[in-house]
Amino acid sequence: MEPALHATRPFFFYRRSTGSRGCYRLMIDSSFRFAIASTFTAEPLEPVFRFWAEHVHERCEAVFAPYNQPLQTLLDPAGVFATNHRGVNILLVRLDDLGTHQPGELAATVRETARLRTVPLIVCLCPPASGTPGSAEQELRESLAHVPGVMWLDYHEIARLYPVSSPLHEHGETIARIPYTELYYCALGTALVRRALALTRPPLKLIALDCDDTLWRGICGEDGPAGVVLDASRRKLHELMLRKRAEGVLLAMVSRNNEQDVLQTFAAHPEMPLQLEHFTARKINWEEKPDNLAELARELGLGLDSFAFIDDNPKECAEVRENEPEVLAIALPPDEGRIPAFLDHLWVFDSAPLTAEDRARAASYQGVQEFGREMRNSVSLRDFVRSLQLDARIQPLTTDDVRRVAQLTQRTNQFNLTTIRRTEAEITALLNDGVRQCWTVRVADRFGDYGLTGVVIFEIDGALHLETLLLSCRVLGRGVEHRIMARLSEEALRNDAGAIVTRAVPTPKNQPARQFLESIAADYGEAEGDARVYRIPAEALTALEWQPELHEASRPVTGAAPRRFNHSAIDYGYIAAHLNSAAAIHAAMLDRHRIPAGVFASETENQLAAIWADLLQQAAVQPSDNFFDLGGHSLLVxxxxxxxxxxxxxELPVDDVYTPGLTLSELATRIEGYQLRAVSPEEYQALLDRIESMSDEEVEALLAGQDQDAQTPSGT
Structure with a gap:
């Protein structure tokens, strides 16, 4: 039975899910949630989310708040935003739908509620129905520019990536407040999925690039350093890599070449945007590229699952995938004219909000490398440590550092006792709860300033309960962790807490953190399930100092199992090459349900079947199927x-779809009838002329075929 119509939604809506306080759900899976509140009908986005879930291998669900209730959804403590704990919240807004004062009220409500939520919020400004929105658009954007946990997206950016010439759908707007064409919903949904991935996936830490026919056109060893060319397409690659470096991603060269030829090529081309100083490391030799990538990971203390490798040669990329499957290997298109568009649609290079530490990361890794070289060459490790001029500043968290602290909880794997991941909203809530305390750790030495690279979260309740202790791998091997524990012991004693209690939860990568804790408190630990719990007398740590010869375990390790999210599992290259426009995405969505030739009596039936299968989430439909028997309802109509x-x-009358027992085949026949009635006088005359030109035998054969079709029972 069809549900009754909702009073605030014009004509149609989705079924209500049990206990959802008036929200409407289309379940895919409970893993990753898109929670959507909109000032217009947003449900046509669901097939787009479902399509991309298959491509990024992420099981998910789409949950829609009641129609045109953005403020209520933001404020509702039991609404779809407040109850979303894994995924993203999405607020879709057309300024036309808001009253004169509502843009300001909406922005104030977003700022007030963002700190209460545990997932990021994407605020997306959608195309207006007519005219230009004036200053309200700019004011809304600026008012939300620096709100923690909020990311802005607007129709200008969507149009840049996925242009749609005619996004508005007047007929849909009139009958169901569906203001956009199906093609534009494809563009909008795709942009939202891209933004959601950028916000929630682990970031790349290093991009390794081949040289010949990748950084330039030509082979420097054969054409000579002056003979290679920087064409417009590869210049765009250079410019993209410079932007990624400015965002904190390290760059490296991995090339099978004579190193001197490569160095001379850079010297001969000062016009190239990328120069030698932009690369943190290089492996230019005749070794296999997978081996060179593995060596880079060991030298820099990074996991291979945070690497991307770009090459012009598909064979080289295939070898990397075969031998180092954690690395994301990307082959550039063979047609260099397609490279710019390809780069625009490499989702893996989309950026989340940045911190100052992100921007300084490349420079700080140069300090890390210099640190490593001097340490390896030092006669006495103890004397080397004393010469570091180490400065570890341990301070209470401030609001300015919320984004960076959340980022560290998401990214840090090796020295992280519990790997509890937190969003900006959760860190903000922690800052204000009056129970837990959060310290930040900034580290510098004579090799450089590494910025905010450590986080400590604890509460004092009889004992000091240490919940989070993490440090970036860039500052391990200096004794910073020992200074933190000594400071915690002072804090415990100052508050009459006799012990520090903490847990070490094993993960595939946090062996350095567990080894550190065991090295200073082995006598105070005991097993508790998979974890190990330590209850350390505070007095035992007050004079804690690093003994370099005894504690080699704090150095970073590599080669552990990959993180839960693995970039190499997604075929970013295929998406960039083949799913880079709204039209291509829409066609691919329909092709999933394309029926083999011969199943249906006409192309109209075939096309209609693909539409039904997509709307109704059916693998296939038959000519005898009924729309409502397959799960159709009023909004889908x-x-x-x-x-x-x-x-x-x-224009198909809605009543036709509601005809009792109407099959797909019968609806296709009605569509063909409406098409025939819509023929212009000129087209009708042309049809008559064609019939008149036919022989009697041809006319009789045509009529006989129609009679046979009419006598064939439906569905056989």
């Missing part, structure tokens, strides 16, 4: 009518 209009160019 509206979407069907819109898609029929866009595909076949006719």
């Amino acid at each position: 509206v979407m069907l009518v819109m898609r029929v209009r866009d595909t076949f160019g006719i």
